[in-house]
Amino acid sequence: MLKELESGVDYPQLYREFVEWFPDNKACLDYLEKLRWPNGFTCPVCNVSAQPWRQTRSRLVCSSCHHQASITSGTIFDKTHVPLTTWLEVAWHMTTAKNGVSAKTVQRAVGTSYRTAWKMLHQYRIAMVRSERKKLSGTVEIDETLVRWYRAWQKTRTRNK
Numbered sequence: 001m002l003k004e005l006e007s008g009v010d011y012p013q014l015y016r017e018f019v020e021w022f023p024d025n026k027a028c029l030d031y032l033e034k035l036r037w038p039n040g041f042t043c044p045v046c047n048v049s050a051q052p053w054r055q056t057r058s059r060l061v062c063s064s065c066h067h068q069a070s071i072t073s074g075t076i077f078d079k080t081h082v083p084l085t086t087w088l089e090v091a092w093h094m095t096t097a098k099n100g101v102s103a104k105t106v107q108r109a110v111g112t113s114y115r116t117a118w119k120m121l122h123q124y125r126i127a128m129v130r131s132e133r134k135k136l137s138g139t140v141e142i143d144e145t146l147v148r149w150y151r152a153w154q155k156t157r158t159r160n161k
Contacts, residue, residue: 011095018092028084029058033071043067076123086110090120 012018041052042060050061052069060069064126072078077087089110093101101120103118110117 012092015092015096018089022085022088025084028088029071031088032077032084036071041069044069059155076127080118082116083114086112087120088118091124094121123129 012021015146019146022031038090040049041062043048043052044067045067046062046065048062049063049075050063052062055061059073061067062069070078072080072084077084080087093106093109096107101121103114104122106112106117106121107114112120
């Protein structure tokens with residue numbers, strides 16, 4: 001499974017697959033490492049691609065300059081006390097829910113406090129925003145129910161005048 005991962009393509013489709021892919025934090029770290037460094041670890045300081053030394057708390061040490069890096073550094077998973085399995089489970093619930101997911105639903109599904117669930121969802125939502133995005137242009141498709149609601153609202157509005 002972790003041999004040839006492609007970002008944005010390789011992820012579990014079913015919850016059963018999710019549980020099989022990510023049974024523990026080590027599996028989550030292996031997955032994130034493959035996504036972050038698909039061609040092997042590259043030191044962020046000296047840019048040397050070499051096999052790093054592995055230390056405690058999932059730290060990687062560059063064999064050339066001895067810089068310590070973490071798989072989660074610079075991500076929303078950095079310096080969190082919530083297990084990676086929980087973070088990835090929340091991501092799975094967010095991406096598979098048709099109408100979005102609330103913090104209360106996440107709290108019930110993964111067994112965290114409401115505050116933790118809200119914070120995780122907030123972090124994911126911030127991470128999904130592209131700052132360089134432009135306004136929509138050209139042909140834009142919207143949900144049909146929204147159009148019906150708007151048309152129904154428009155009809156009632158004109159009738160009441």
